[in-house]
Amino acid sequence: MAASCVLRRLCSTAAAAQGKGTRWERLKSSRVGVWCRGLLGDYKEACREAIVGARERPFKASVYMALLGGTYACYRTNPDNTSFQTDLLETSNKLALLSPWIRSGTSDGHVQNLVKLGNEGRLRYLSLGVASVTYVVSFDPESSLYEAQCSALSVPWAELPGRVLDVGFAGRWWVLHHKMKDYDINEEEFKHLPPALAATSAPSAQETAQNERLHRESLKALVMEVEEEKADGVVSIQKEGEIVAAGGERST
Template sequence: MAASCVFRRLCSTAAEAQGKGSRWERLKSGRVGVWCRSLLGDYKEACREVVVGARERPFKASAYAVLLGGAYFCYRTNPDDTSFQTDLLETSNKLALLSPWIRSGMSDGHVQNLVRLRNEGRLRYLSLGVASVTYVVSYDPESSLYEAQCSALSVPWAELPGRMLDVGFAGRWWVLHQKMKDYDINEEEFKHLSPALVATAPPSVQETERNERLHRDSLKALVMEVEEETADGAVSVQKEGEIVAKG
C-alpha cells in the first residue's frame, strides 16, 4: 500500500514538472515572449551602437555627455517655491536692519513690492524642470471674486513673459540676487557728484602697502624731544627719558 502511494506521488511530480516545462516553452514561443525578445534585442543593439559611436566620435560623445550632465545638474539644483519665500524673507530682514537713509532705494522698492504681492497671495511659482519662474497674477485664487474664479478670465500664457518677476536657475534666484547686490548703498546720496568722484577703482599694490605702513606707524608711541643747554654750553636732547648728548 505504501509502495503504491509513493509510486503515484512520483508520477504526479513528473507530470507536474512536464506540464510546467511545456507551459514555459509555450510562453517563450508565444506572442508575448517574441515581443519581449525583440524588445531586448533592440535595446542591446542600441547600446552597442552607442558604444561604437562613442569610440568612433569621442568629441561628439563628450559633448552629449556634458549636455546630459549639465541638464541633470540644473534639474537637481532647480530652486523651488520654498527657497524663493526663504530668500525673500531673508532679504527683507537684511533691509530692515538698515536705516532708510542707508539702504538702496532700488533694492528696497523691489523687495517691498514682492512682499506686498506675497501678502496679497498674487505670487505664483512655475517649474520648468531645469529652471523655475516666479510670476504675478491679477487676483488671489482663494478669493471669492468672480474674476478670480472664472477660468475664462485666467492669465493667458502669452502674457507670462510680461508678468515674470524672477528666474530661478542653478540654485539661485537671479533677479533678487542682482537687486540685492549693493543693498547697503543709497544711490541718492551720490547722484549730485561728478562722474569722476562716483567712479571708484580698486587700489593698487603700492597704495595698499602705503596705507598699511601708515596704519602701523599710527600705532607707535609718540616720542617727545626736549632740548636742554648745560652749564658748559653743550646741548642735550631728551627722548622718553633718555639723554643723548650733542657736541
C-alpha cells in the first residue's frame, strides 16, 4: 500500500515536471513567443548597426548625439509654472522699490498686466516638453458663467499663438526678461530731447581713465595755503602744518 502511494507521487511529480517543460516550449513556439523573439532580434540588429554606423561616420554620429543631448538638456531645464510665478513676483518687487517717475513704462505695464490677469485667474501654463508657454484665457475656469463652462464656446487652438504672453526655454522666461531690460529708466523723460542728446554711446578708454582720475582727486583732502609776512620782510607759506620760507628752506 505504501509502495503504491510512493509510486503514484513519483509519477505525478514527473508528469508535472514534464508538463512544465511542455508548457514553456509551447509558449516559446506560440505567436506571442515568436513575436517577442523577433522584436528582441530587431532591437539587437538595430543596436549593432548603430554601433557600426557610428564607427564608419563619426561626424554624423556626433551630430546626432549633440542633438539628443541638447534635447535632453532643454527638457531638464524647461521652466514650470512655479518658476514663472516666482519670476513675476521678483520683478514686481523690483519695480515696487522704484519711484513711478523712474521706472520704465514698458516694464511696469507688462508686469502690471500679468499680475492683473493672474489675480483674475486667467493665466494658463502649457508645457511642450522642451519649452513652455504662458497664455491668457477669457474666463476663470472656476467661474459659474455660461460662457466659461460651455465647451462649445471654448477658445480654439488656432487662436493660441495670439494669446501667448511668455515663452519659457532653457530655464528662462524670455518675454519677461526682455521687458525688464532697463526697467529703471523712464523713456518718457527723454522723448522730448533732440536726437543728438537722446542718443548715447559708451565712453572711450581715455574718457573712462580721465573720469576715474578726477574722481580720485575729488576724494583728496582740501589744502589751504596761508601767507605770513614777518617783521624782517621774509614771506613764509604755511601748507599742511609746515612753514616754507621764501628762500626755499623748509622748517616745521
